[in-house]
Amino acid sequence: MRCFQELKILFVIYRWHAVVSWTWDAHDETCGICRMAFDGCCPYYKLPGDDCPLIWGACNHAFHLHCIMKWVNSQIPQAHCPMCRRE
Numbered sequence: 001m002r003c004f005q006e007l008k009i010l011f012v013i014y015r016w017h018a019v020v021s022w023t024w025d026a027h028d029e030t031c032g033i034c035r036m037a038f039d040g041c042c043p044y045y046k047l048p049g050d051d052c053p054l055i056w057g058a059c060n061h062a063f064h065l066h067c068i069m070k071w072v073n074s075q076i077p078q079a080h081c082p083m084c085r086r087e
């Protein structure tokens with residue numbers, strides 16, 4: 001059983017590293033809506049201490065959550081990705 005537990009821990013560490021290097025890659029990129037860097041905050045960032053999370057669409061384009069919410073609300077009834085026009 002000990003072997004199995006070690007394997008599980010290794011798997012968790014590997015996944016954690018994968019996620020960290022993946023989000024790190026996004027730091028050099030900018031939001032397709034507001035053109036602000038992902039390691040900064042979007043122009044709609046209002047409350048101090050408020051979080052400005054990133055969101056990835058099905059097409060793998062990433063945006064600030066606040067930016068895409070504003071975009072989707074202005075695109076009713078059908079919202080498309082502002083970068084590639086996919087739904």
Ligand SMILES: [Zn+2]
Pocket residue numbers: 031032033034035036042043063064067
């Ligand atoms: Zn943005």
Ligand SMILES: [Zn+2]
Pocket residue numbers: 041042043044045051052053064065066067
């Ligand atoms: Zn924001």
Ligand SMILES: [Zn+2]
Pocket residue numbers: 057059060061081082083084085086
């Ligand atoms: Zn897209």
